[in-house]
Amino acid sequence: MDIVTHCKVPRYLHNNLPLGNPLGSPGDRETQMKSVLEALKLAVSSEHSVVQVSDACWKGNDHWKENYNKVDQSNHEELLRLGKENRRKRAENKARGLSR
Amino acid sequence: MKDQEFVPYFVPYMERTRLFYRAQGFEKDYVWAHFEATPFSKPEKPLEDCVVTVVTTAVAHPKIPKPTRKAESIPFAETPAQFDTSELSWDKETTHTEDRQSYFPLEVLNKLAGQGIIKSVSKRFHFVPTQYSQGATINDDAPAIAKACRNDEVDIALLIPL
Numbered sequence: 137m138d139i140v141t142h143c144k145v146p147r148y149l150h151n152n153l154p155l156g157n158p159l160g161s162p163g164d165r166e167t168q169m170k171s172v173l174e175a176l177k178l179a180v181s182s183e184h185s186v187v188q189v190s191d192a193c194w195k196g197n198d199h200w201k202e203n204y205n206k207v208d209q210s211n212h213e214e215l216l217r218l219g220k221e222n223r224r225k226r227a228e229n230k231a232r233g234l235s236r
Numbered sequence: 237m238k239d240q241e242f243v244p245y246f247v248p249y250m251e252r253t254r255l256f257y258r259a260q261g262f263e264k265d266y267v268w269a270h271f272e273a274t275p276f277s278k279p280e281k282p283l284e285d286c287v288v289t290v291v292t293t294a295v296a297h298p299k300i301p302k303p304t305r306k307a308e309s310i311p312f313a314e315t316p317a318q319f320d321t322s323e324l325s326w327d328k329e330t331t332h333t334e335d336r337q338s339y340f341p342l343e344v345l346n347k348l349a350g351q352g353i354i355k356s357v358s359k360r361f362h363f364v365p366t367q368y369s370q371g372a373t374i375n376d377d378a379p380a381i382a383k384a385c386r387n388d389e390v391d392i393a394l395l396i397p398l
C-alpha cells in the first residue's frame with residue numbers, strides 16, 4: 137500500500153494479503169476472481185486516480201504483518217551475513233559485466 | 237458509546253525495508269520511484285469490448301541472469317506451468333506461490349472472455365524485471381511494454397507484481 141501510493145499509479149486495488157499472492161490466497165478461487173473483476177471495473181469506471189481497498193483477508197493469524205522483514209536481536213548476525221553475501225554477489229555480477 | 241471503528245493495519249513496507257537493509261550493513265537507503273502526478277485516461281469503451289493483458293514480475297525465463305533481464309512480451313500460449321518466483325521478495329515464511337492463479341490470472345481472464353464480460357485476452361502478457369534501476373524501468377522496460385500493448389490493441393493492462 138505505502139509503496140504504490142508513494143509511487144502513484146492511475147488506479148490501485150489493494151488486497152491486504154502477505155506478499156506473494158496479490159490476487160488471493162493459494163486455492164482461494166473466489167477471491168482471485170473477485171480481485172480481477174474489481175480491478176477491471178476500476179479500470180473502466182474510475183473518473184480519476186483512485187485507491188481502493190478490497191475486503192480480501194488472510195485466513196490465518198495476523199503475525200505475518202509484524203514478522204515480514206523483521207529486524208531484532210535474533211536475526212542480527214544472520215542479516216549481516218546476508219548483507220555481505222548480497223554485496224559479494226553484486227560485485228561479482230558487476231565484474232562479469234552482468235548489468236544493464 | 238460509539239462502536240470502535242475497525243482500522244485495517246497495512247504493513248509499513250518502506251520503513252520495514254529501510255531497517256531490514258540497514259541491518260544488513262547497507263549505508264544508502266533505497267529510493268522508491270515517486271511521481272507528483274500520474275497520467276490518467278478512462279477507456280472509451282465498455283468492459284465487454286476491452287482486450288485485457290497482464291504485466292507480471294514473475295519470471296518466465298529464469299535462465300537469463302537477473303541483472304540482465306529486460307522487459308519481455310510472451311504469448312499467453314507459452315505461459316509456464318510454474319513461473320520462477322524464487323528471486324523475488326515476497327513473504328516466504330507465510331505463504332507460497334505454487335498456485336499460479338494466486339498471482340497470474342490466465343484462467344480467470346479466459347473465463348471472463350468466455351462469459352463475454354471482457355472482449356478477449358490479449359495475445360501476449362508482459363514480464364517486467366525487478367531491478368534497482370529506475371532509469372531502466374522508465375526509459376526501456378515501460379516503453380517496450382507500452383509499445384507491445386499498442387501493437388496487440390490492448391485496452392486494459394493489469395499490473396500484478398508479486
